[in-house]
Amino acid sequence: MLVENDLKLDKRAVQFSFGNAAHHYHQYALLQRQVGDALFDRFSAGFIGQGSILDIGCGTGYFTEKILPLSSTVLAMDVAMPMLTTARQGLGAKSGLFYFSGDAEVLPLRSGSLDAIVSNLALQWCQNLLAVFTQTYRVLTTGGQLCFSTFGEATLSELRAAWARVDNYSHVNLFMSKERIGNLLVTAGFTNIEITTTRYQPHYPDVIALMRELKGVGAHNVNQGRPRGLTGKQQLQAVISAYEALASQAEGVLATFEVINVAARKSSSRLRRRG
Amino acid sequence: MDSKLLEILACPLCKSPLLYNKQTQELICKADRLAYPIQDDIPVMLEDAARKILDEEYQALS
Numbered sequence: 001m002l003v004e005n006d007l008k009l010d011k012r013a014v015q016f017s018f019g020n021a022a023h024h025y026h027q028y029a030l031l032q033r034q035v036g037d038a039l040f041d042r043f044s045a046g047f048i049g050q051g052s053i054l055d056i057g058c059g060t061g062y063f064t065e066k067i068l069p070l071s072s073t074v075l076a077m078d079v080a081m082p083m084l085t086t087a088r089q090g091l092g093a094k095s096g097l098f099y100f101s102g103d104a105e106v107l108p109l110r111s112g113s114l115d116a117i118v119s120n121l122a123l124q125w126c127q128n129l130l131a132v133f134t135q136t137y138r139v140l141t142t143g144g145q146l147c148f149s150t151f152g153e154a155t156l157s158e159l160r161a162a163w164a165r166v167d168n169y170s171h172v173n174l175f176m177s178k179e180r181i182g183n184l185l186v187t188a189g190f191t192n193i194e195i196t197t198t199r200y201q202p203h204y205p206d207v208i209a210l211m212r213e214l215k216g217v218g219a220h221n222v223n224q225g226r227p228r229g230l231t232g233k234q235q236l237q238a239v240i241s242a243y244e245a246l247a248s249q250a251e252g253v254l255a256t257f258e259v260i261n262v263a264a265r266k267s268s269s270r271l272r273r274r275g
Numbered sequence: 276m277d278s279k280l281l282e283i284l285a286c287p288l289c290k291s292p293l294l295y296n297k298q299t300q301e302l303i304c305k306a307d308r309l310a311y312p313i314q315d316d317i318p319v320m321l322e323d324a325a326r327k328i329l330d331e332e333y334q335a336l337s
Contacts, residue, residue: 052283073279084317098280100318108287108311108320138290 027202028213034200035149035259036063036120042263043118043147044070051115051141056104056132056148057122061087067118068097075114077102105131109139116140119148121259124155124175133188140266146190151175152197152258159210159255162242166235178260190264198259203251207240210255276302276313286311287320294336301326308333 040063047053052073058064060083064076068091076091076099078084084099091097102108104119105128117136126132136146155175163171178195185193204210247253276295284293286304293302293311301310302318309325311318328336 075280075283079321081314081317081319085315088317096279098277099316100280100284100320101324102287102320106287106322108285108318109283109290110285110292111290113283 031200031257032121039120039149040066046145047116053116054114056119058087059083061091063120065091072096079103107135107139111138112141114139116145121149123148124151130184133184137188137266142268144266146264149259149261152260153177154256154258157256158247161246162239165242166238185264191267192265194263196261200257201254203254205252207243207253
């Protein structure tokens with residue numbers, strides 16, 4: 001989850017209606033689809049041929065389904081087995097579509113075995129992005145393409161700012177800047193690196209609805225400065241008030257998601273020299 | 276286990292090719308003496324999920 005784990009322990013203490021559960025995942029799922037659609041347009045424009053494609057962090061398979069028509073071999077990888085079985089239920093058994101569980105930082109794939117690697121809003125949960133880039137570079141064939149979306153540093157800036165008014169702990173995951181991501185890609189050996197950012201600002205009925213949805217996203221706050229104790233009722237109400245003061249709109253509260261879109265290639269040394 | 280997938284998968288630790296054991300439904304890395312389970316037809320290529328291979332099993336591997 002994007003916010004700390006303590007929220008559920010305090011929920012009875014918070015005088016708040018949580019609304020209906022179906023609503024909670026709606027905005028984030030919509031964001032994933034919007035970002036995935038933009039990623040697909042970018043990827044499919046640069047993907048030539050029928051080579052094998054790996055989808056890192058396939059989740060329930062929304063993006064995997066989109067890339068299926070592009071290749072005769074599609075690998076859907078996720079670290080979580082329930083995601084893979086859900087994806088398989090949705091997409092069904094298809095010839096050339098393979099599911100396996102794996103970690104992007106230690107890819108269980110042979111070197112030079114893939115023509116393209118894609119990932120839609122998954123790499124922000126990896127603790128060592130350089131390892132991810134080194135591994136993806138290794139398994140790509142020469143000329144192969146890496147194309148992904150991830151969260152940038154402005155993501156959830158309102159929530160971070162609201163917590164900063166309450167205490168000095170890190171309650172929200174820190175995300176990388178596009179400059180840092182670009183540097184890591186270069187370090188790993190990638191060339192032809194193109195990075196763009198897009199800002200999405202969905203609305204939530206209230207701050208609790210936002211927090212509950214972020215909890216459901218499935219990663220956790222891995223920051224060093226995360227608080228060890230529980231979040232008290234007063235703290236939670238203070239952060240809600242601070243958030244409302246920062247980002248209230250007629251429709252509720254807004255949350256910023258800065259999405260970084262990346263395309264990069266593993267070029268031959270000759271191409272690299274040429275520029 | 277599809278042969279195309281077996282051709283691409285490798286041990287996450289040493290990146291060696293894997294042996295498919297149909298009986299135990301495992302993918303075996305001889306170099307690391309680890310067996311990765313295949314659960315419900317889905318290979319679980321995580322070190323945490325792997326099993327150490329016993330000496331006698333290792334001897335039996337061709």
